[in-house]
Amino acid sequence: QQQVKQSPQSLIVQKGGISIINCAYENTAFDYFPWYQQFPGKGPALLIAIRPDVSEKKEGRFTISFNKSAKQFSLHIMDSQPGDSATYFCAASPDQGGKLIFGQGTELSVKP
Amino acid sequence: EAGVVQSPRYKIIEKKQPVAFWCNPISGHNTLYWYLQNLGQGPELLIRYENEEAVDDSQLPKDRFSAERLKGVDSTLKIQPAELGDSAVYLCASRQGAGNEQFFGPGTRLTVL
Numbered sequence: 188q189q190q191v192k193q194s195p196q197s198l199i200v201q202k203g204g205i206s207i208i209n210c211a212y213e214n215t216a217f218d219y220f221p222w223y224q225q226f227p228g229k230g231p232a233l234l235i236a237i238r239p240d241v242s243e244k245k246e247g248r249f250t251i252s253f254n255k256s257a258k259q260f261s262l263h264i265m266d267s268q269p270g271d272s273a274t275y276f277c278a279a280s281p282d283q284g285g286k287l288i289f290g291q292g293t294e295l296s297v298k299p
Numbered sequence: 300e301a302g303v304v305q306s307p308r309y310k311i312i313e314k315k316q317p318v319a320f321w322c323n324p325i326s327g328h329n330t331l332y333w334y335l336q337n338l339g340q341g342p343e344l345l346i347r348y349e350n351e352e353a354v355d356d357s358q359l360p361k362d363r364f365s366a367e368r369l370k371g372v373d374s375t376l377k378i379q380p381a382e383l384g385d386s387a388v389y390l391c392a393s394r395q396g397a398g399n400e401q402f403f404g405p406g407t408r409l410t411v412l
């Protein structure tokens with residue numbers, strides 16, 4: 188019940204295309220859903236986050252869509268660029284500022 | 300503002316040897332986390348500190364792993380003795396007050412031979 192399931196495991200997108208990564212969870216106590224971006228040799232960096240009281244949040248080219256009833260959330264990267272090539276992790280937190288439970292990660296490759 | 304600092308960045312040891320990792324969180328961040336990241340996987344929490352107190356260490360293998368956070372600032376994670384399966388990246392993160400964002404360091408990549 189503490190798991191966060193992420194798909195796909197890897198994704199190849201053409202430059203300018205839309206990248207979509209999906210996550211699902213079971214624990215309804217989760218109240219914070221961030222997406223992290225990780226480049227090789229670096230630690231994860233927060234990209235965008237959402238709380239379950241809103242269905243969508245947009246920051247620049249990055250959008251989180253949240254479906255509370257389905258217990259699913261997704262990351263959309265519009266106008267994908269080669270510099271977006273990285274591993275993306277969704278996560279969920281069951282309490283305010285507590286531990287993050289991460290998905291398995293999606294390796295995104297944006298081809299020029 | 301400096302980020303989370305970790306050292307060493309890389310460590311190669313023989314199995315059964317001890318190893319220690321050091322973390323300096325962002326100044327003023329009272330919450331400190333140690334995560335384990337296996338190759339191709341998401342990070343998994345090992346231990347969380349609120350100031351000097353370990354408030355969640357349920358995932359820390361206490362037979363060989365130990366951690367401390369003296370004076371509520373820097374932290375050290377130790378493995379003794381190391382096993383082959385401990386080869387992974389050990390990430391440190393910190394958080395300020397009641398905010399949710401956790402800031403991660405670059406990690407220490409451990410290889411156990």
